[in-house]
Amino acid sequence: MIGGLMMVVFWGLIIALIVLAVKWLTNDRSGASRGKPDAVDTLRERFASGEIDEEEFERRKKVLKR
Incomplete structure (x- = not known):
């Protein structure tokens, strides 16, 4: 047992x-x-803070989404 x-x-x-x-x-x-935030989150933060403009934001987001 x-x-x-x-x-x-x-x-x-x-x-x-x-x-x-x-x-x-x-x-x-x-x-x-x-x-850690992902790359798109970081990109959104940079756009929101004014570091990059809308055109740059869209271009980089498009590259990251590939």
């Missing part, structure tokens, strides 16, 4: 470690991009 319980605990720990490792690895990759 103790052996069966230990086997369940062992496999539970292995599965938990695998899940935590996958979460940790995916958070490193996608977490960095989630916090």
Whole structure:
């Protein structure tokens, strides 16, 4: 009976470690991009602040959407 319980605990720990490792690895990759605005968002901010005009905004947006 103790052996069966230990086997369940062992496999539970292995599965938990695998899940935590996958979460940790995916958070490193996608977490960095989630916090950063994409290029079109940055372009919108530059247009809104007056750094670029509408023509430049549309030209660059068109290039980014390819």
